[in-house]
Amino acid sequence: MDLFFRLFPEAWPDWLRVALSAAIPAVLLLTFMAVGPIVYVYAERKIAGFMQDRLGPTRVGPYGLLQTVADAIKLMFKEAIYPTGVDKKLFLIAPCLVVLGAFLAMVVIPFGGKAQVADLNVGLFYVIAVSSLSTVGLIMAGWASNNKYALFGAMRSAAQIVSYEIPAVMILLGIVMIVGSLSLQDIVLYQEGGLTHWLLFRYFPIMPIAFVIFFTAGLAECNRTPFDIPEAESELVAGFHTEYSGFFFAMFFMAEYTEMFVISSVASVLFLGGYWSPLPNHILQHIGPIGLGPLWLIAKAWFLVFVMMWLRWTLPRLRVDQLMYVAWKVLLPISMVLVVLVGGLLMIPATRNGFPWDRWVGWIFTLVIFGALIAWMAGARLSKKRRVQDLAA
Amino acid sequence: MASYGWRVDDLDTDEMILNMGPQHPSTHGVLRLELRTDGEVVRAARPHIGYLHRCFEKHAENVDYPGVIPYTDRMDYVASMGNSLGYALAVETLLKIEVSPYVQTIRVIMAELQRIASHCVAVGTYGMDIGAFTPFLHLLRDREKILDMFEWTCGARLLYNYNWVGGLSHDLPEGFVKACRQFLREFEAITYPELIDLLLKNKIFVKRTANIGVCPVEVAVSYDLTGPNLRGSGPPRDLRKDAPYSGYENYEFQVCVGKGEFGPLGSCFDRNWVRTVEMAESAKIVHQALDRLEKMERADVHEKVPKRVKPPKSEVYSRSEAPRGQLGYFIVADGTGVNPYRVKVKSPCFTAMSVFHVLSRGMYIADIIALIGSLDVVLGEIDR
């Protein structure tokens, strides 16, 4: 933001310059975030299809690419119905709050050295505060739509998001202790120097567990399987957004996918080294004058989004009390132990900068994972014959 | 602190009547559940059925004996081969017809293939009720292959009118035996182990189904639960073993019984586990039946089909092991008319649903859906 601030001539009044320099990145981010769900919905339906041995959307546009554009336009022009007995004002404000909660967290995400809307020195604290804003919106939606199922969905989502923030915050505590600053920019700068310097491989067995816990808590934050209980299709029909239709339904949809991208980008900033490329000493970090920082961050975030979608089409759904059990009895104790361990290890001067084997474990870990994925990909040929008659041939 | 004069239990919230269905994504058809819930916990449940009632028994009295078979197919539309087999066996005992072993073997093959297809739907939709969408589509992909086989043999994919009184409507096409063996090999090699890993061994699925809807044996027998619902609670009661019909005595297979690995015996998980293991058993039976078929010479399938079905004045209650349980036909013939005098069907899902209000007390709402899924009811058969 201060980048644009110097662009404007000093003669203008300060409030105008601040307003303008804030407006430009805001508009940029808004378009990026509005286009995002169009891509995610298409990617989700294609991945879901391919995982279930079917093709997914192929009709609208080449390979179904325009499918979500068509959906968006349809939702734009569809009539937004207000059922009787609906609390009109709350019914309208709720989706806006949910979308707001998802967008605001984008402000502090560092896409590049200077490509960050605002480098708040309380970055992490701000992210946690803002992401719980959408809970208010969900409860408002559930309460306002005067429908028993929506009320159930709202109550469940309130309990879920609140109880999953605590393990997430504990893990952030560990990260902040290591890095020493709350600002996301400093966290990313701390992880400079290739894959092995990423916080994911710092204190090797501890930080991957911390990453898994943070990722699970993030899943619960944006109501994704196995924690999609607020809008559990099979029990509560559609949870809090049962009564919404038309553009408001699109807003809920947009908020969910934006929240997914936000959680993934925060996770990749904290654990996967933000906009640094995995190769050491800045190889592939920029080609000529153009920095590839944002590209790397978005690639990592999209891989995590893919993992979220991958989980959605593999796992069944937890029940509400099991959800609470996992949050309070499993994630919380482990994250507390991790925080204490990290604190202790930091105190000992020998392990001040991580275990000695952190350096080469990073490479082995990634190679093992991607190798296994490719190996499984190879053994995937199912029988080509689709009809039984050609089985006989 | 001054006490405000009310005690805690004045504060209990009053109970809410929640209407689940008949328009609900996971009630396996048109079923309305009236739940009295206190927060998430269900205090009492009352199922309302009858939305899909098509007066099967009145139709059966106005159509002649072979004409009833298309109606029996439409009762349990997910496993209609089982229904028409039960009806055909009942009328054959009335007419005292003994069908040739060739036809009996084909009937066993078709019934067991239909059992695999029906259990594919049952286990698949049960996974979807719990939230796992992918296993459902994998199982449907394989069910399509079985429906292809049925269409290849008798021309229809869902409602076959294949088992006639005294024989079959079509003979097996050439190459059927080879294709069926190839399909079964693929089913046992790929689909079955994948289903076990993806769904049944999944910890979340186990946690969601292992200790809910536990149905002790006395309640199961008193409410006449049959088939996988009864075997899930322990007793190995299978009509194909207890009272073998249509040549089941010369195939060996185990009766799959719930083991209660992950929780009390008779839970939703056990019922679903029995259905999954039963699919593998049925595949074994079809293999043995195909071997028998190859050793047999081809008899004409219309040989014993009587021109005019007019049974003498008598009545019979005959039972057969349909995929969902024991399907009983009570047929009264008055010896004069061409139409049956009275056909009463005891459908396994009807009795399975009658135990619902007993099992569903004190459950969560999410478990109610899991319970309906594990009882594997088809509303077409409940409402007839």
Added chain:
Amino acid sequence: MIQWFKDVWEGFWTVLVGMKITWRHLFTQKVTLQYPEEKWQLPPKSRMRLFMKYEDCIGCGQCARACPVQCIYIKADKRDPKATPIFAANGQPIKLDVTVFDIDMSLCCYCNLCTYPCPTDCIYMTPEYEFATTDLTNHLYHFAKTGAKFLTVNPKAPAKPAAPPAGAAPAAPATPKPAPPTPAPPNGGTPPAPAGA
């Protein structure tokens, strides 16, 4: 306490096993059939739509009696004995003049019970399934047509060599049963033409 650790580890491990299977299915053969472009050849015996070859119908009404939902309506009256004798393809003399032969496909339950009792095999089910219409009454097919050319010589008669069949039915790709042609509906969808004697 040990159970807690086992639960956590099992929870984590079974998730990974499930993910492995879905990952592998990302790259397996897809089964979607793109309907309008790719069409499946149905097996010859598949029971989709009823067709009746009017030239062979002797008006006996066996099919109407066998139909469980009574969706076949036949009106036939006596042919005057003096008219030239006509025969069906398999040598059956046709003594009744079928004026109305309607099959209401919206009522039909596709059970194929009508094709067996037919003495001349003139009613059979064809694997043609694309007959959706906008108005339900268009599914009432009228097979009785006025200008039908019947066989005036008995094809099964021993003396003379069999005259070639009149080939009145419109040619179409061959289908099951005694290789009868698949028909376009003769005058499907139009209200019944006034049936001439």
Added chain:
Amino acid sequence: MDAARIHQRLSAHLGEGAVAFQADALQPWAVVAPEAIADVAAFCKSDPELSFDNLMCLSAVDYPKETPPRLELVYHLWSYTHSHGFVLKVHLPRESPSVRTVENVWGVANWHEREAYDMFGITFTGHSDLRRILLPDDWIGYPLRKDWVDPDFYNGLHVKPTPQMAERSMAGEKMGVGPFDYTPPNRHVED
């Protein structure tokens, strides 16, 4: 234990006249007096020798033409322990048939009896909630009786196409599909 010995055991318990036995049918049955059915059922279940713990099927059959015209309740019992079966019958008058419920003996009888009430009008005294199970609650009459005539209207909807409607539609007139208009199934209504 075959049917004859089961019958002896029953008549030994209940006294000779109560249980008439029909041996030569495909599945021999015993006719029980309507007021005695409750304790016959209790005895069948509790007796260690018989131990019929499973009521397979409870069906009602209407015989209007038999003399005297009767409504018959048929209980098909099965014992899992001894794996033998038996059939009990109860003859009821056709006007206002009523019989004791066996719901306390076999739980499944609850829904079977509700269906018998729904379709035949047999009231079961002592039943926990005897109401219609398959038909809508405001349906009049009992459809599975032999002398049942389809009503023409149900809540203002045509139930049966009147002959005139069928003729008009066969003549090609397009019947409008309104809420109360009825597009008859184009069938010949033979009178």
